[in-house]
Amino acid sequence: MRDQFSRFTILGAGLVLALSISATNLRAEPGQQGQACGAPSSIDDGWEIASPDSLGMDGAQLCGIAARLKQRATSVHSVVVVRHGKLVFEQYFPGYDQPWGQPEGQHEFTATTKHDMRSASKSVVSTLVGIAIDRKLIEGVDEPVLKFFPDRQAMKQPGWEAIKLRHLLTMSSGMKWDEARAWTDPNNDEPHLTFEADPIGYVLAKPLAAPPDVLWTYNGGGTELLGNILERVSGKPLETFAREVLFQPLGITDLEWKAYKNGKIAAAAGLRLRPRDAAKIGQLVLNRGQWNGQQVVSADWIAQSITPRFQAIGYFGGTLFYGYQWWMGRSLAGSKEIKWVAAFGWGGQRLFIVPELDLVMMTTAAQYGQPKEGLAAIDILSNIVIPSVRDAR
The missing domain is CATH 3.40.710 (Beta-lactamase)
Structure with missing residues (x-):
C-alpha cells in the first residue's frame, strides 16, 4: 500500500x-x-x-x-x-x-x-474500467491482457497468455510482484514504476509465480496496466478520459492525476x-x-x-x-x-x-x-x- x-x-x-x-x-x-x-x-x-x-x-x-x-x-x-x-x-x-x-x-x-488519494486511486481506475466496458471500448473482464499490447509480444513471459483483465482487477494474476518491502529495497517492485523509462514494459516482463486465480498478491503494477489499457482503448490520456466520463458527471472539476518521475501517469496512486x-x-x-x-x-x-x-x-x-x-x-x-x-x-x-x-x-x-x-x-x-x-x- x-x-x-x-x-x-x-x-x-x-x-x-x-x-x-x-x-x-x-x-x-x-x-x-x-x-x-x-x-x-x-x-x-x-x-x-x-x-x-x-x-x-x-x-x-x-x-x-x-x-x-x-x-x-x-x-x-x-x-x-x-x-x-x-x-x-x-x-x-x-x-x-x-x-x-x-x-x-x-x-x-x-x-x-x-x-x-494514494492507492485509493486504484478503486477509481476500477470504476473507469467499468465505464469503458459499458461503452463497448472493452468487451469484458475476460479479455486477455496481452490483446491490448500487440506491440509488446516479444517481452511476454510463459503463462501470460492466460492472464485476463479480471485477474488484474482482483490482483490474482500470479505475476511475481512484491511491494511490501522497504522503498529502498532493490527487490521492491513498486519503485520501478517510478524510475523505469518503460514501466509498462517492466510489468509485462515479470515472470509468473503462480497460475492466475491461485494467489492474491497486492500489486500496483497490474493497476498500471489497467490505466494504460484505458488510454489505449479510449485514445486519450487517462486523466482526460477520467474527467470526461467520471469526474465531470459527478461535478468534480478540481483534481490532479500525478505522474511518476519518468513522466508516466501514476494510475495506481497519483490521484x-x-x-x-x-x-x-x-x-x-x-x-x-x-x-x-x-x-x-x-x-x-x-x-x-x-x-x-x-x-x-x-x-x-x-x-x-x-x-x-x-x-x-x-x-x-x-x-x-x-x-x-x-x-x-x-x-x-x-x-x-x-x-x-x-x-x-x-x-x-x-x-x-x-x-x-x-x-x-x-x-x-x-x-x-x-x-x-x-x-x-
Missing part, C-alpha cells in the same frame, strides 16, 4: 510528525468557526447539505471526533460524512503531510484543499481530490452507479466490483476481502456486525461505504509508514460514526 517515491523520508517525517502533534492540530478549519461543530461549508460543488440530526444521526456524538483523534495523537487531516445522499459533517485539521510533488511539512486543510469530492465516488457506489439520476457506470459493474473474490491475506488483518480494486470488511457496532466497502490509500486515506446504513465516510491523513496506519479511520467509523446512526434505513 505504500505508494510514492518520497517514502524514503519516512524516518525524518516521523520525527517531524511527533513534534508537530498538539492540541492546535485539532482545531476546526477557519471557515467553520462560528458554525455548529462539523457543519459542512456551502461551496457549490453539487452536495446538498443537511444536519446530522435531520437524517437520523446524533450530531453531538459526531462532534466527539476531534477529541477522539486527539486522544490517539493521530495525523488525520479530514473527516467527511454523508448520509442519505447529503453531506452532514466535515471537519479539517492542520498537520504534517507529504503531498505528491509539493514540499513536505505543515499544511492547512479546508473543504477546498486537494489531498493525495488528488478534495475529500468531499472523493466522497462522491463513494456515493456513486452506494447509488449503484447513479449520480443525480444519471447512470454514470452500470449497476451491474458496481455489483461485480464489490463482490468479495479473494481473502486479502497479509494486509490489514485477516477479515478483509478484495473485489475489483475495492476492499470489503466489517465493523462491530455494539453487538451488531456492519459490513462496508472501502478504498484504501497509503498514509490513512480511507473511503468507506456502508450500504446497510446508507452512509459514506471519507478520511485523509499522513500516517505514512506508521505501524497502525488507517486505524484512526476505522476507529472513528466503528466507534463514533456508525453508532451515531439513530434510525434504521
